[in-house]
Amino acid sequence: MTALLDIKNYRLDIGTFDGPVHVLKGINLTVNRGDTVGIVGESGSGKTVLVRSVLGIGPRNSKVVEGSISFDGQDITNLPEKDWTKIRGIRISMIFQDPMTYLNPLFTIGRQISDVIAAHEKAAGQGVSSKAARRARTEELLDQVGLPNPSMLFSQYPHQLSGGMRQRILIAMALAGKPDILIADEPTTALDVTVQAQVLDLINSLVEKLNLTVIMISHDIGAIATVAKRCAVMYKGEIVEQGMTQDILNRPQHEYTQRLLAAVPDIDVAPERVAAEVSEAKPGKRGNLLEAIDLKKVYRSQSGTDFTAVNSISLAVKTGEIFGVVGESGSGKSTLARMLMRLIEPTSGDIIFDGQNISGLSGEPLRQMRRHMQFVFQNPHSALNGRHTIGDAIGEPLRIQTDMSRRDIEARAEALLDIVQLPTMFKYRYPHELSGGQKQRVCIARAIALNPRLLILDEPTSALDISVQAQVLDFLQELRSELNLTYVFISHNLAVIRQICDHTIVMKRGEIVEQGDTEQIFLAPREEYTKSLIESGRKTSQAANLQV
Amino acid sequence: MLTFAFRKLLTLVGTMIGIAALTFLITNVAPGDPARLVAGPNATEDMVATIRTEYGLDKSLPEQFIVYMGELVRGDLGTSIVTTRPVLEEVMRYAPATLELVFVAMFLGIVIGVPLGMLSAVYKDGPLDQVTRIFSISGVAIPAFWFGILLQLVFSVDLEWLPVSGRLPLVTRPPEFVTGLLLVDSLIAGNFATFWTSLQHIILPAIVLSFPCLASILRVNRAEMIEVLQSDYIVAARAHGISSFRIVALYALKNAMLPTLAMIGLRFGWMLGSTVLVETVFDWPGIGLYAVSSALSSDFKPVVGVTLMIGFFFIVANTLVDLAYAWIDPRLRKA
Numbered sequence: 023m024t025a026l027l028d029i030k031n032y033r034l035d036i037g038t039f040d041g042p043v044h045v046l047k048g049i050n051l052t053v054n055r056g057d058t059v060g061i062v063g064e065s066g067s068g069k070t071v072l073v074r075s076v077l078g079i080g081p082r083n084s085k086v087v088e089g090s091i092s093f094d095g096q097d098i099t100n101l102p103e104k105d106w107t108k109i110r111g112i113r114i115s116m117i118f119q120d121p122m123t124y125l126n127p128l129f130t131i132g133r134q135i136s137d138v139i140a141a142h143e144k145a146a147g148q149g150v151s152s153k154a155a156r157r158a159r160t161e162e163l164l165d166q167v168g169l170p171n172p173s174m175l176f177s178q179y180p181h182q183l184s185g186g187m188r189q190r191i192l193i194a195m196a197l198a199g200k201p202d203i204l205i206a207d208e209p210t211t212a213l214d215v216t217v218q219a220q221v222l223d224l225i226n227s228l229v230e231k232l233n234l235t236v237i238m239i240s241h242d243i244g245a246i247a248t249v250a251k252r253c254a255v256m257y258k259g260e261i262v263e264q265g266m267t268q269d270i271l272n273r274p275q276h277e278y279t280q281r282l283l284a285a286v287p288d289i290d291v292a293p294e295r296v297a298a299e300v301s302e303a304k305p306g307k308r309g310n311l312l313e314a315i316d317l318k319k320v321y322r323s324q325s326g327t328d329f330t331a332v333n334s335i336s337l338a339v340k341t342g343e344i345f346g347v348v349g350e351s352g353s354g355k356s357t358l359a360r361m362l363m364r365l366i367e368p369t370s371g372d373i374i375f376d377g378q379n380i381s382g383l384s385g386e387p388l389r390q391m392r393r394h395m396q397f398v399f400q401n402p403h404s405a406l407n408g409r410h411t412i413g414d415a416i417g418e419p420l421r422i423q424t425d426m427s428r429r430d431i432e433a434r435a436e437a438l439l440d441i442v443q444l445p446t447m448f449k450y451r452y453p454h455e456l457s458g459g460q461k462q463r464v465c466i467a468r469a470i471a472l473n474p475r476l477l478i479l480d481e482p483t484s485a486l487d488i489s490v491q492a493q494v495l496d497f498l499q500e501l502r503s504e505l506n507l508t509y510v511f512i513s514h515n516l517a518v519i520r521q522i523c524d525h526t527i528v529m530k531r532g533e534i535v536e537q538g539d540t541e542q543i544f545l546a547p548r549e550e551y552t553k554s555l556i557e558s559g560r561k562t563s564q565a566a567n568l569q570v
Numbered sequence: 571m572l573t574f575a576f577r578k579l580l581t582l583v584g585t586m587i588g589i590a591a592l593t594f595l596i597t598n599v600a601p602g603d604p605a606r607l608v609a610g611p612n613a614t615e616d617m618v619a620t621i622r623t624e625y626g627l628d629k630s631l632p633e634q635f636i637v638y639m640g641e642l643v644r645g646d647l648g649t650s651i652v653t654t655r656p657v658l659e660e661v662m663r664y665a666p667a668t669l670e671l672v673f674v675a676m677f678l679g680i681v682i683g684v685p686l687g688m689l690s691a692v693y694k695d696g697p698l699d700q701v702t703r704i705f706s707i708s709g710v711a712i713p714a715f716w717f718g719i720l721l722q723l724v725f726s727v728d729l730e731w732l733p734v735s736g737r738l739p740l741v742t743r744p745p746e747f748v749t750g751l752l753l754v755d756s757l758i759a760g761n762f763a764t765f766w767t768s769l770q771h772i773i774l775p776a777i778v779l780s781f782p783c784l785a786s787i788l789r790v791n792r793a794e795m796i797e798v799l800q801s802d803y804i805v806a807a808r809a810h811g812i813s814s815f816r817i818v819a820l821y822a823l824k825n826a827m828l829p830t831l832a833m834i835g836l837r838f839g840w841m842l843g844s845t846v847l848v849e850t851v852f853d854w855p856g857i858g859l860y861a862v863s864s865a866l867s868s869d870f871k872p873v874v875g876v877t878l879m880i881g882f883f884f885i886v887a888n889t890l891v892d893l894a895y896a897w898i899d900p901r902l903r904k905a
Contacts, residue, residue, distance in 0.1 A: 077809055079805060079808050079809055103814070107811060107813070110808070110809060110810075110811045111810040111811025112811055115809065115810065115811075116806075116809040116810075118802065118805075118806055118809075120802065123801065123802040123803065124802045124803050124805070124806040125806070126803040126807070126821055126825070127803075127825070127899070127901060128824050128898060128899055128900065129821070129824075137812060137816070138810045138811065138812065141810070141811045141813060142811055144813075145811060179900040181901050192806070195806075196810070198810070199811065
C-alpha cells in the first residue's frame, strides 16, 4: 500500500536579507491512511512551515532545496497554483491555532462555510449548487462538529461566538470537502482547559466516524498524546525522533525529547518545594502584604447593560508567599490583577497594601506606591518596545521613579541583567534579537528594578515554550528567596499553579469559587467546578506524563 | 442598526450647531467694523450708525448670536451686498455645480484609487507598485492650481481636445433643471450632445481635484491590503481552497475598505475646500468661485454662507461614512 502522504528528505530554505535560512533540514515522514500523527516541537522548530508546505501555503520567499512531498502517489512538491485547487481544502484541509483570528470578522459564519463548499464544487468541476443546498450542507457540517442550533449560527458573525465555538466552526470548514487528511496546527493552544478537552474529544470522534487521517502539531505533548498514535519530535528543523507515541513518552531516546518531557509540569505530582518551604517559615513573621476587601468591577456598556467582571472579591496575600489565581478566560483574573495595582479603577472595594489603603490614592502618592508593586505581563513579545534597547527598557522605571544619574542607572541595569542570569552585554541589544524566554527575563528584570516587594505576574509563562516555561518558573522561585519577594501568580495552567503556588484561589465568572492551600485544593477539591477544572487539566497532563 | 443611524443623525445636528457658532465667532473677531465695511469708504458716521442698527450690530454679542441662530433655523443666511439677493438662494444656485465637480472627482478617486491600491498590494514591490508610488507621491505634492494650468495648456491650448474653462459653452442651452447636476439633467432630458459637452468641460477640473484624493486613497488602500493579506483569516481562506481572486477582491478588500472609507470621508471635505482653487482656475461657476469673488468685494455674508454649506456637506458625508462602516462591520452595529 502506498502511503497517503510521503515526505522524503525535504529541505526548505527561506531567503532573508542575510541570506538563506535552513528551516527544514531533511525531513522524512510517512503518513498512511487512517493514521493519527503528532508533530511535537517548540516555536521555531519548523513544524508549522512543514505542514503548511504540505498544503502549498509555505512562507513567502521559501525554496525547496531538496527532497519531495507526495500525496496519494502524486508529487506535490512544486505544484503549480492552479493544480492546488483540487487538493487544498478538499483533499487536505487544515485547522488553525487561534480561532479568534482565523475567521473573517466581516462575514457571517454561514457565508464563510458556504463559500468553502462552493469553492470545492467549482474545483470538482460539478457546478456550484443552489444557495439552499449549500445552506443545508453547512448546517449539516455545523451539526457534525457538535454545535447547537445550526440554523441560528448560520447568520451569526464570528465575534458573537466563544473561542471553543469558533474552533468548531473552523473544523466544520475543514471538513466541508470530506478531506483525506486533516492538519491541525496547535488546535487547542489558544483555548481554555475545559474547552481544550472538548475539542480534542471532537477530533478523536471525527477520526473514528469519518476515518480521517490526522496530522496534529503542537508544543503541548499532552494534547498530542490524546489524539495521535504515532508522533514525531521536531527540533531546529529536524525530526530527531519518531515512533509510537506511547514509546516516545515512556522511553524517549533523543536527549532533546528527554528534556522536553522532563519540563512538562505534572498536575498530579506534588512539588518537593512545599516541604522545604514549611520548615523555613517562621511563625508570626508572615503578616498580610496585600489585602483586597470586597473588590468589585462593573463595566457598563453603551446600551446600559451591566457586566460584572469581578464581583465582591476579598483576599489576603501573606508576605513572602506565592499566591495563585487560577481560572478560565473571562473569569476576571486579569481584571482582578490589574485592579490590585490600580491599573484598572475598581468600581468599589478597598485595596490595602502593607497596611495602607491605596484605593483612595491618586497622583504622586499613588506613583510612589507603585514602586513597591510591579507587573509582569503575559506576552513578553509585546511588553517590550521594539525600538528601545534592553538597557533602556530595564532602566526606564529607574529614570521615571528615581533621580539616579545616567551612569548609576546603567550600572543598575547591568546588575539586574546579572540577577536575571543574562549577559550584561545584552543591554545593547534590541528585543527582536532575544528569544521569548530571554525577553520574559528582561521583563522581570524591569519589574524588579525598583526593588519592589510585590510582583504581580499575569500568565508569565503561557506565551513561552514548555522547556522555557520550566526555566522561568525555577528562576522565579530562586528570585523570590533572593529578593524577599511576594508574588501574585495568575495562570490558567493548573499544573503550573500546583508546582509553584502556596495559596490558591479558583475564579469563575468574577467570583472566588474555592480558595485555600494549593495542595489541599489539588488533593481534595471541595467544589464541583474545581474538580472539573482539575479533571480537564489532568486529561492532557496525564497523557503526557504517562506511567504505564 | 436603526438606533445607530438615529444616534448618528443626532450628532449631525449637534455638530451643525457647533459649526454655526464657530463661523459666527470668526466673523465677529475678524478685524474691521462690518457696518463701516458695508457702508463703504465714503459713508458718513450717520450712515454707518443707521446700517449698524439695521443689521442689528449695535446689540450685544450673545443677542446677536441668538438672532443669527434664529435666522439660520429659518434658512435665512442674510443678503449679499453686491447682488442684493438672499445668500441662501445664491448658494443653492451655485452648489450643484460644485457638488457635481466633487462627485465626479470622488468617483475618479475611488474607481481608480481602490483597484490600483489593491493591485499594488498584491504585487507589492513589483513594477506596478513602483509606478503607483511615484504617481501617488506626485499626487499629494503637486499644487492644484499649477497642475490645473498645466493641463489647460496641454489639453486645451496645445492639443485643443478639451475646453479651457466653464461648465457649458455660452451658446449651449442648459438642460431643464432637475438635480442641478448637468450630467444627470442632460441624461434625464435625453440630450446626449449636452451630456457629452458637459463631460468634456468637467473632465479637467475633476482630474485636478481628484488627483491628491486618488493618491491618498491608493496609498491607504494599499497599506491596508498588505496588512489584511497577511492576516490569519486570509491564510485560512487559502487553506480552505477559496480562489485567490475571491480572497483578494472580496475577503481582503472588504476588511481593507474600512480605513479607506475613513480616508474618503476626510478627502470629501478637503475637496469641497479645494474647489475654491480649482473653480478659480477653471472658472467653474460653483460655490468656491462665488466665495472667492464675494471675499474680494468684502461681501462677508456669502463667505459665511459658503462656509456653512461646505461644513454641512462635510458632516453629511462623514455621517454616511459612519453608517457605511456599521453596514460593513457587524462589530460596530451594537455600539
